Amino acid sequence: MNEQKQIDVLLVEDDPGDVLMTREAFEENKVANRLAVVNDGASAMQYLRKEGPYADAPTPDMVLLDLNLPRMDGREVLAAMKSDEALGRIPVVVLTTSEAEEDVLRSYALHANAYVTKPVDFQRFIDVVRQIDDFFVSVVRLPGR
Numbered sequence: 001m002n003e004q005k006q007i008d009v010l011l012v013e014d015d016p017g018d019v020l021m022t023r024e025a026f027e028e029n030k031v032a033n034r035l036a037v038v039n040d041g042a043s044a045m046q047y048l049r050k051e052g053p054y055a056d057a058p059t060p061d062m063v064l065l066d067l068n069l070p071r072m073d074g075r076e077v078l079a080a081m082k083s084d085e086a087l088g089r090i091p092v093v094v095l096t097t098s099e100a101e102e103d104v105l106r107s108y109a110l111h112a113n114a115y116v117t118k119p120v121d122f123q124r125f126i127d128v129v130r131q132i133d134d135f136f137v138s139v140v141r142l143p144g145r
Contacts, residue, residue: 013066014069
């Protein structure tokens with residue numbers, strides 16, 4: 001198996017419980033990825049553009065994006081990222097509670113790299129985040145890596 005490389009992941013999530021479970025999934029997976037968290041879409045764009053308090057933030061190798069966010073929803077963040085030449089190459093995994101076909105179709109139309117519905121069950125949630133992490137760290141070749 002290939003040696004795993006550390007990657008920077010930006011989690012855009014407003015639910016503190018989901019943030020905690022995602023952190024736990026990364027920790028349980030024993031991968032040294034750096035997980036940064038912002039809790040609304042406007043902050044996500046500031047982070048990605050290295051504005052304000054995020055001037056020194058690393059450019060993430062992957063974004064885990066919830067759709068239902070305050071200030072600027074995930075669809076708007078996805079559209080803004082994919083229309084920006086500098087940000088458009090960053091893989092985005094939509095990780096949301098929505099099972100609506102409309103949200104799935106719209107996310108892919110906006111060039112999401114994957115769409116994952118959050119499981120309600122804690123252990124399934126941990127497993128899903130671990131699988132996303134494994135896939136993007138071990139299987140996929142990310143730009144610049």
